[in-house]
Amino acid sequence: MSVRITELTDNHCPAVKSFNDRLRAGGMKMQFPVQETPSWLPASNSSRLFEEQYVALDQQQEVRGGYILKHQEFKIGDEIVPIGNLRLPISEGVVDRRYASLASELLFDAMGRQRLLFGLGLGGYEEAVTKLFQAARWQVFTVPFFFTVQHPFRFCRSIRFLRRSLLRRFALDVAAYSGAAAAGFKFLQSAKSKSQVRPDLRVEIVSEFDKWSDEVWSRCQSQYGMIAVRDSHVLRLLYPRADSRFLRLKVFDGKQLLGWAVMLDTQMTGHRQFGSLRLGSFVDGLAAIDDAAVVVGAAADHLAKRGVDLIVANHSHARWGDAFRRSGFLSGPSNFIFAGSRALDKLLSQLDIEKDAIFLTRGDGDGPINL
Amino acid sequence: MKTAEFLNELCEVLGRNPGSLTREDTPSTVTEWDSMGHVTMIAAIGDVLGVSVQDEELRNFQSIGELVDRLHERNVLDDKA
Numbered sequence: 001m002s003v004r005i006t007e008l009t010d011n012h013c014p015a016v017k018s019f020n021d022r023l024r025a026g027g028m029k030m031q032f033p034v035q036e037t038p039s040w041l042p043a044s045n046s047s048r049l050f051e052e053q054y055v056a057l058d059q060q061q062e063v064r065g066g067y068i069l070k071h072q073e074f075k076i077g078d079e080i081v082p083i084g085n086l087r088l089p090i091s092e093g094v095v096d097r098r099y100a101s102l103a104s105e106l107l108f109d110a111m112g113r114q115r116l117l118f119g120l121g122l123g124g125y126e127e128a129v130t131k132l133f134q135a136a137r138w139q140v141f142t143v144p145f146f147f148t149v150q151h152p153f154r155f156c157r158s159i160r161f162l163r164r165s166l167l168r169r170f171a172l173d174v175a176a177y178s179g180a181a182a183a184g185f186k187f188l189q190s191a192k193s194k195s196q197v198r199p200d201l202r203v204e205i206v207s208e209f210d211k212w213s214d215e216v217w218s219r220c221q222s223q224y225g226m227i228a229v230r231d232s233h234v235l236r237l238l239y240p241r242a243d244s245r246f247l248r249l250k251v252f253d254g255k256q257l258l259g260w261a262v263m264l265d266t267q268m269t270g271h272r273q274f275g276s277l278r279l280g281s282f283v284d285g286l287a288a289i290d291d292a293a294v295v296v297g298a299a300a301d302h303l304a305k306r307g308v309d310l311i312v313a314n315h316s317h318a319r320w321g322d323a324f325r326r327s328g329f330l331s332g333p334s335n336f337i338f339a340g341s342r343a344l345d346k347l348l349s350q351l352d353i354e355k356d357a358i359f360l361t362r363g364d365g366d367g368p369i370n371l
Numbered sequence: 372m373k374t375a376e377f378l379n380e381l382c383e384v385l386g387r388n389p390g391s392l393t394r395e396d397t398p399s400t401v402t403e404w405d406s407m408g409h410v411t412m413i414a415a416i417g418d419v420l421g422v423s424v425q426d427e428e429l430r431n432f433q434s435i436g437e438l439v440d441r442l443h444e445r446n447v448l449d450d451k452a
Contacts, residue, residue: 100405100406103406104406104409104410104413104430107410108424108425108430111424111425112425132407132410135407135408135410135411135414136410136411136413137384137411137414137418342414342417342418
């Protein structure tokens with residue numbers, strides 16, 4: 001099978017629609033974008049944060065696969081380094097074995113455009129894309145998942161991914177109606193550390209990231225081994241003022257700005273994991289490591305006051321993981337996977353950057369698309 | 372690196388016993404050589420021999436003999452198999 005991989009143009013869109021139709025007919029939910037200009041992070045002259053879309057064309061000019069390459073600057077060690085986030089990739093091989101080798105061609109094509117590459121999210125170790133990255137001998141690890149239950153009764157009655165069998169539904173209903181769930185979660189989540197209790201703690205919801213976030217970035221970036229640039233320019237692109245879903249929280253100790261958090265408060269309906277829960281998400285945040293627990297705690301308190309049932313977060317940095325636990329969060333099973341190319345892994349090894357020092361949140365990769 | 376050493380490296384990444392790959396082997400004779408096994412071998416070629424995996428011709432081999440011949444053409448193996 002001979003394919004040519006090229007950047008998506010408007011001319012390819014009818015073929016992309018046909019490709020998506022074939023995926024759908026084969027039972028795949030995943031679809032490739034059908035527009036030349038990416039809907040998220042389109043390229044512009046002034047930004048080094050943008051996406052490109054590539055499609056694989058066969059000799060009849062039919063689209064047989066594609067991927068999205070998100071270009072973004074990271075601070076690695078002491079350097080600012082452009083890195084690629086490989087999104088999707090998807091090939092017709094998932095529904096037609098004749099194209100089974102195409103996924104690897106997409107992967108190697110992306111590696112040719114950007115050697116420092118990573119995938120994030122992926123959906124778990126059983127997913128084909130994760131297996132592809134593992135086969136390519138990329139560094140793969142799980143980004144820890146944290147959660148805190150605010151309304152145990154509603155949690156037990158609505159959490160769809162736990163209510164999968166009759167026995168489990170019965171047990172969760174007993175826990176909900178007996179009050180055992182409320183008592184249990186109160187006990188488990190009572191670990192809030194005294195060190196994060198600041199008498200002069202103050203929070204402020206803002207509509208936009210501005211120069212103040214540059215100050216946080218300048219002050220904190222050196223504490224993290226690998227972290228996506230989070231200055232005001234980048235944050236305005238990732239969490240734009242026009243998107244009213246994002247809650248942007250500034251956290252102060254007295255007059256001193258400690259850091260910020262971005263959150264979502266989403267009423268789920270028929271969600272495959274969260275059912276009809278009102279879900280609070282800690283999407284992103286930045287502070288000095290020693291202030292992480294204060295920022296996490298402030299964000300969680302804010303979401304709790306808004307009335308969410310459950311608050312969730314993913315974070316790869318070990319000390320931020322401690323911060324979540326110290327703020328009463330529990331650890332849960334995670335299907336949020338990081339995969340870094342061999343070249344990226346080599347660079348991190350050369351700089352003695354361990355995976356615990358890598359800073360990744362739900363705001364990285366393809367962003368909080370499912371929250 | 373000599374061809375035999377290289378083939379043993381491929382055996383290792385595929386989880387096979389050393390010496391169990393020959394020039395005649397193809398995806399139909401090596402159970403571990405599915406689409407993922409192919410990716411693993413390409414990644415190993417890049418790692419072990421330091422050649423670019425962007426070399427499309429090098430990636431599209433249908434037998435071990437074909438791969439070895441292409442590596443010899445590129446002078447990355449020290450001997451003839």
